[in-house]
Amino acid sequence: MSSSKLLHGKQALITGASKGIGAQMVKSFAEAGANIIACTRSPSDLMQKRMEDLSNVYGVEIQVLCFDLLDEYAIKQAMRVLYSNKTRVDILINNAGIMTTSLLGMTSLESFKSTFQINFFSAVQITQSISKLMMKQGHGVIINLGSIAGLDNFAGYAAYGSSKAALIQFTRILANELAPYGIRSNAIAPALVETDMAEKMGPKAAEGIFARSATKRITRPEEIANAAVFLASEKSSFINGQTIRIDGGM
Amino acid sequence: MNNIEKYAHVFCNIFEIKHEQLLDLKYQDILAWDSVGHMAMIASIEEVFDVMMETDDIVDFSSYEKGMRILTERYNVQF
Numbered sequence: 586m587s588s589s590k591l592l593h594g595k596q597a598l599i600t601g602a603s604k605g606i607g608a609q610m611v612k613s614f615a616e617a618g619a620n621i622i623a624c625t626r627s628p629s630d631l632m633q634k635r636m637e638d639l640s641n642v643y644g645v646e647i648q649v650l651c652f653d654l655l656d657e658y659a660i661k662q663a664m665r666v667l668y669s670n671k672t673r674v675d676i677l678i679n680n681a682g683i684m685t686t687s688l689l690g691m692t693s694l695e696s697f698k699s700t701f702q703i704n705f706f707s708a709v710q711i712t713q714s715i716s717k718l719m720m721k722q723g724h725g726v727i728i729n730l731g732s733i734a735g736l737d738n739f740a741g742y743a744a745y746g747s748s749k750a751a752l753i754q755f756t757r758i759l760a761n762e763l764a765p766y767g768i769r770s771n772a773i774a775p776a777l778v779e780t781d782m783a784e785k786m787g788p789k790a791a792e793g794i795f796a797r798s799a800t801k802r803i804t805r806p807e808e809i810a811n812a813a814v815f816l817a818s819e820k821s822s823f824i825n826g827q828t829i830r831i832d833g834g835m
Numbered sequence: 836m837n838n839i840e841k842y843a844h845v846f847c848n849i850f851e852i853k854h855e856q857l858l859d860l861k862y863q864d865i866l867a868w869d870s871v872g873h874m875a876m877i878a879s880i881e882e883v884f885d886v887m888m889e890t891d892d893i894v895d896f897s898s899y900e901k902g903m904r905i906l907t908e909r910y911n912v913q914f
Contacts, residue, residue, distance in 0.1 A: 668887040713890060720878040765871055 591818040593618035598667075598674045598715065600624040600654070600707075601681025603632050605780035606730065609806035610678060610813055611636070615643040617814045619676065624650045624663070654681055654707035655699065664714035673722060676817045677715045679708035679752070680730045684782045686790065689743045697744045704748035709755065716763055725768040726817050729756045730809075733776050733832050739793075749774075753828050760826030769825045771816050776832035778804045799834030839914045841883050842906070846899060849876045860899040886910040 597614050601607035602623035611623050623636055628651050636647040652663040667674065682704045685696055708729060719725025734742040735749025752772065759770035777783050777794045783803065795801050812829055815821055836844065846857055850867040862868055868876070877893050880886075884906065888896075892909055896902045906912035 665887055668881075669885075714887065717874075717878050717881060717887075720874060721882050762871075766875070 589616065590618035591814060591820065592676070595619045595675040595817070596622070596673050597676035597678060597817065598622040598624065598650075598711075599678045599680055600711065602649075603629070605782060606775070606778055606806050606809050607678075607680045608635075609810045610680060611647065612639060613807060613810035613814050614676075614817070615639045615645045615647065617818070618643070618645060619817075620646040620648075622648050622650050622667075622672070622674070624652065624681070626653050627651055654703045657706075657710065660707060660710050661714075664711065667714070667718070672718070674715050674718050675722070675724065676726045676728070677712065677719075678728045678730070678813060678817075679711060681707065682730060682732075682749075683745075684786065685744045686741045686786060687744075688741055692744050697747075700744040701748045701751070704745070705751045705755070708752060712755075712759065716759070716766075716768060719763070719768045720766040723767045725763075725766075727756070727759060727763070727768065727770040728813050728816050729753070729770070729772045731756070731772040731774040731828055733774050733830060733835065736774055736828070736830070737835075741790075756828065757826045764825060769816075769821075771821075771824060771826065772828040773809060773812055773816070774828050774830045774832075775804050775809050776830075776835065778806055778809060780806060797835050798832060802833065804831060804833065838884070838912060839903075842880070842903065842914065845876060845879045845883055849879055857899050862897045880906070884910065884912050886912070 592614060597619045599607055599610050599621060602611050603625040611621055614621055625632060633649060636649055640647045650663055652659040683700060685700045712727060729752050731753040732749040734746035735753045739746060756770050756772040763770060776798065777791055809831055812831055843854060843857055847854060850865060850872060877888060881888055892905050896905055903914055907914060
C-alpha cells in the first residue's frame, strides 16, 4: 500500500461536507483511500455530482447523508439509519460549524444558542451515537474541528469562541472516557481558513489575524485536511486528547 | 438462544460473572459494573438486540431487572 493510502479500507463520517474545510476533507480522505459518509444539511445535485466524481477518481465509496444540525430529531433519525444499516464508522469528523462574530453586548442569546447547537450540541449528539458504534468495533478515531478562537481571546468571538472552547474541552474528556474502548479523540484548531466563512468575515477581521501570524497568510483548507488524515491514521496511534493548532505560527 | 438467554449472556460475558449472580444485580453492585462497564454492556445489548438506546434509557438502566423492563417497554424486545 502506498503511503498516500493511509486510510485504505477505513470508513469516515464527515459533517459539514458540502463546502469549505468539510469539502476538502472529503477529497483528502478519499485520496487517502477512505470510504466516506458525507453529511450535509440538504441534498443538491451539485454535491451529489461532486461526490460521484471523487468516488470515481479515487475508487472509494461516498454516501451522502442529509440532516439539519439545528434539528435534534433529524440528527437522531440519521443516526438510526446508520444503526439499522449496521454501518461501520472508523473515523468521525465533527467538522460542521457556523461562525458568528459580534461584541458581547450585540450578541443575542438566540445567537449564542444556535451557535452552540451547531458547533457543540450537534457534535455531542452525533458523538454519543457514533462512539457506541465504535465501542462495539473496539476501535475508532474522533476528530473535532475547534478553532484558535476557542483557545485565544479575540474580541467579538464570545459565542463562536466559547462554543469552540467547549468542543475542545469535550474532546479532551472524550479522550479520557473512550480510550478504554480503543477510541482516540483529538481536535484541530485552525486559524482563518480560505473558505466562504472567512470571506463573510471581511478583510478587517482577516487583517487582525494576519497581523498576529508569523506567516502572514490565510490557512489553506488542505492544510487542515492533511492534519485530519494524519490524526485519523495509524501514524498518530498514540496521540490522544490533543488540540493541534494550525495557524502558521501565532 | 432466546432473548432472555441472550440478555443474560451479555451480562455474564461483559462483567465476567456467574448466572446465579444476575437476578438481583444492580449498577455498581460489582466492580465490573462501573460506568465504563455500563457503556460496554449497553453497546453489547444494542448489538445483540439491534436497537439504538436513548441516553435517558441508558441512564435509567440501573439493574438487571430494570434493563429488561426498559428493553420490553421502549424497544419492543420480548422476554
